[in-house]
Amino acid sequence: MSLNNVKMGQTLCICSRGSMTIENKKYYFVQKLDEGGFSYVDLVEGAKDGRFYALKRILCHDREGHQEAQTEVEMHQLFSHPNVLSLVAHTFADRGGKTEAWLLLPYIRKGSLWSVLEKLRDKGNSMPEKQILQILRGICSGLKAIHEKGYAHRDLKPTNVLLDEDDRPLLMDLGSMNRARIEVRGTREAMTIQDWAAQRCTISYRAPELFNVESHCIIDERTDIWSLGCVLYCMMMLEGPYDMVFQRGDSVALAVQNPVTIPQSCSYSQGLQMLLSSIMVSNPQERPNVNWVLDQVHDLQSRSPNTQTNAV
Numbered sequence: 001m002s003l004n005n006v007k008m009g010q011t012l013c014i015c016s017r018g019s020m021t022i023e024n025k026k027y028y029f030v031q032k033l034d035e036g037g038f039s040y041v042d043l044v045e046g047a048k049d050g051r052f053y054a055l056k057r058i059l060c061h062d063r064e065g066h067q068e069a070q071t072e073v074e075m076h077q078l079f080s081h082p083n084v085l086s087l088v089a090h091t092f093a094d095r096g097g098k099t100e101a102w103l104l105l106p107y108i109r110k111g112s113l114w115s116v117l118e119k120l121r122d123k124g125n126s127m128p129e130k131q132i133l134q135i136l137r138g139i140c141s142g143l144k145a146i147h148e149k150g151y152a153h154r155d156l157k158p159t160n161v162l163l164d165e166d167d168r169p170l171l172m173d174l175g176s177m178n179r180a181r182i183e184v185r186g187t188r189e190a191m192t193i194q195d196w197a198a199q200r201c202t203i204s205y206r207a208p209e210l211f212n213v214e215s216h217c218i219i220d221e222r223t224d225i226w227s228l229g230c231v232l233y234c235m236m237m238l239e240g241p242y243d244m245v246f247q248r249g250d251s252v253a254l255a256v257q258n259p260v261t262i263p264q265s266c267s268y269s270q271g272l273q274m275l276l277s278s279i280m281v282s283n284p285q286e287r288p289n290v291n292w293v294l295d296q297v298h299d300l301q302s303r304s305p306n307t308q309t310n311a312v
């Protein structure tokens with residue numbers, strides 16, 4: 001078995017087929033978990049503690065890719081919050097001349113919110129309102145922590161929310177995060193942001209203001225509130241509001257300019273439907289912030305006291 005020793009700053013990373021060392025601790029490869037747009041995710045086991053972890057390996061093609069992965073690491077390190085996925089350890093490994101950023105994360109067995117919704121859809125079931133409110137509240141708490149530090153997630157979607165066994169949501173994939181307030185001064189800057197959003201913010205969850213960025217404007221954390229609305233819609237209807245628009249090849253940029261349509265058949269309470277409509281407001285200036293949404297969720301939960309649970 002060939003050993004590949006790489007010294008990266010303070011971290012000695014020893015990689016062999018089937019095992020790896022990150023920050024002086026050894027882990028065994030168990031199986032592949034998933035493949036993201038920018039990364040591979042494997043299930044690994046700690047040699048000493050016997051715990052399972054998810055190892056996210058991000059291929060860094062160039063200096064810029066390396067910097068982006070470094071930023072993702074730093075974003076994780078900024079937060080210690082029950083609704084933001086923590087980073088256990090990390091290293092930059094040399095894999096045959098190419099650098100990979102390795103992010104060791106707690107393994108969340110139940111998987112993403114999307115996988116839970118897919119299962120419900122396949123069985124012809126829906127998500128109870130009580131559960132929707134609980135998950136929504138947790139997502140809002142995570143977003144609040146991010147926004148209060150002056151950042152925005154920018155790629156909130158059901159595949160980027162993990163759910164633990166108690167339905168506690170954990171926001172993950174912090175690779176698109178950046179400063180919440182972006183002042184756009186001129187056409188060139190507007191185009192740069194628009195191009196960046198096209199690459200980093202998933203189209204069917206992307207806020208209207210990121211499709212056609214105005215030459216002089218302020219983009220802020222309320223792009224996440226739009227995506228939050230799309231996530232809420234997805235929990236209610238088991239598909240994102242613009243998933244079909246995108247799949248049909250129609251313009252999502254155009255569709256997001258119109259008020260979201262809630263199907264007549266929707267059986268959730270008027271309160272929840274009104275909350276959805278007041279979150280998904282095309283004009284960012286008229287869109288609420290996360291504190292307002294949290295208040296509304298608390299309100300809806302307190303109207304039916306059984307909806308309160310401890311896991312947020």
Ligand SMILES: Nc1ncnc2c1ncn2[C@@H]1O[C@H](COP(=O)(O)OP(=O)(O)OP(=O)(O)O)[C@@H](O)[C@H]1O
Nearest residue numbers: 034035036037038039041054105106107108159173
């Ligand atoms: N900690 C974890 N526990 C369990 N599964 C995980 C974990 N982290 C990631 N995954 C799985 O791996 C998938 C990809 O992870 P992630 O979104 O971080 O990668 P990505 O390359 O940034 O993806 P994309 O940009 O396509 O959203 C997730 O959708 C999830 O299914």
